[in-house]
Amino acid sequence: MQEEKTHFGYQEVPKDHKQGLVKQVFDSVTEQYDLMNDVMSFGVHHLWKEFAVRSAQLKKHQVILDLAAGTCDLTTLVVKHLKGDCSVIASDINASMLKKGQYRLLDKGLHKNINFVQANAEYLPFPDNSFDRIFMGFGLRNVTDKAKALASIYRCLKPGGQCLVLEFSHCTDPIVSKLYNLYSFKLLPKFGQWIAKDKDSYQYLAESIRMHETQEALKAMFLSSGFEACSYENLTFGIVAVHKGFKF
Numbered sequence: 158m159q160e161e162k163t164h165f166g167y168q169e170v171p172k173d174h175k176q177g178l179v180k181q182v183f184d185s186v187t188e189q190y191d192l193m194n195d196v197m198s199f200g201v202h203h204l205w206k207e208f209a210v211r212s213a214q215l216k217k218h219q220v221i222l223d224l225a226a227g228t229c230d231l232t233t234l235v236v237k238h239l240k241g242d243c244s245v246i247a248s249d250i251n252a253s254m255l256k257k258g259q260y261r262l263l264d265k266g267l268h269k270n271i272n273f274v275q276a277n278a279e280y281l282p283f284p285d286n287s288f289d290r291i292f293m294g295f296g297l298r299n300v301t302d303k304a305k306a307l308a309s310i311y312r313c314l315k316p317g318g319q320c321l322v323l324e325f326s327h328c329t330d331p332i333v334s335k336l337y338n339l340y341s342f343k344l345l346p347k348f349g350q351w352i353a354k355d356k357d358s359y360q361y362l363a364e365s366i367r368m369h370e371t372q373e374a375l376k377a378m379f380l381s382s383g384f385e386a387c388s389y390e391n392l393t394f395g396i397v398a399v400h401k402g403f404k405f
């Protein structure tokens with residue numbers, strides 16, 4: 158029988174290898190992850206994340222999942238936005254990223270009502286109808302079976318709940334796109350080498366963005382996973398997009 162294949166950046170790999178390869182990427186970049194985000198986005202990733210949190214219409218006492226939470230930037234913003242009056246689970250498949258996130262929150266004195274769960278987005282270990290909001294920031298692109306992850310998110314949302322996926326997307330301006338391609342393939346791997354001592358992980362980042370679904374294709378995936386009233390907003394010429402879907 159032929160092995161099922163998927164993409165890891167531009168490489169075609171057996172489907173059951175991708176998770177291990179993605180793990181190597183994030184194990185390798187954990188220590189310099191936050192610094193690299195600041196440098197490579199010139200700090201703009203904070204604005205993208207704030208936009209996602211502000212567009213979620215959060216309310217006090219909600220139960221919120223930050224999926225693929227990594228070093229917990231979105232968890233931090235959610236907790237600050239609701240002044241701690243919420244219950245948040247920060248979840249990630251990668252133990253080293255999640256540990257870093259947990260330490261960062263503790264350093265900021267933000268630990269009340271936050272729990273940490275190591276889990277694969279494709280097989281969320283939470284009961285049906287558990288969360289008012291599920292955020293996934295820059296995580297979906299790395300998941301082996303994105304449709305499975307979306308179905309799992311849908312199952313765990315309460316009726317009336319929203320899923321917000323913040324992810325790199327496809328630049329809508331041809332001139333910006335040319336500059337962005339030059340930046341991504343010429344400069345980004347060099348920054349990765351200088352700062353994180355890891356060129357390959359940042360080459361993977363550039364490639365995985367190009368292999369990720371377009372805005373319209375991801376919206377169609379949301380719809381086929383059962384989400385309703387699906388929409389997206391492009392940020393910074395579509396370099397990033399926030400996708401939103403509801404469960405009614």
Ligand SMILES: C[S@@+](CC[C@H](N)C(=O)[O-])C[C@H]1O[C@@H](n2cnc3c(N)ncnc32)[C@H](O)[C@@H]1O
Pocket residue numbers: 179183224225226227228229230231248249250251254276277278279293294295296297299300301
């Ligand atoms: C680029 S980081 C994003 C971290 C954080 N959300 C942020 O916006 O800075 C992507 C995260 O997705 C996690 N991830 C990758 N595949 C995953 C999966 N199948 N399930 C859950 N998390 C996953 C990685 O471990 C990593 O921490």
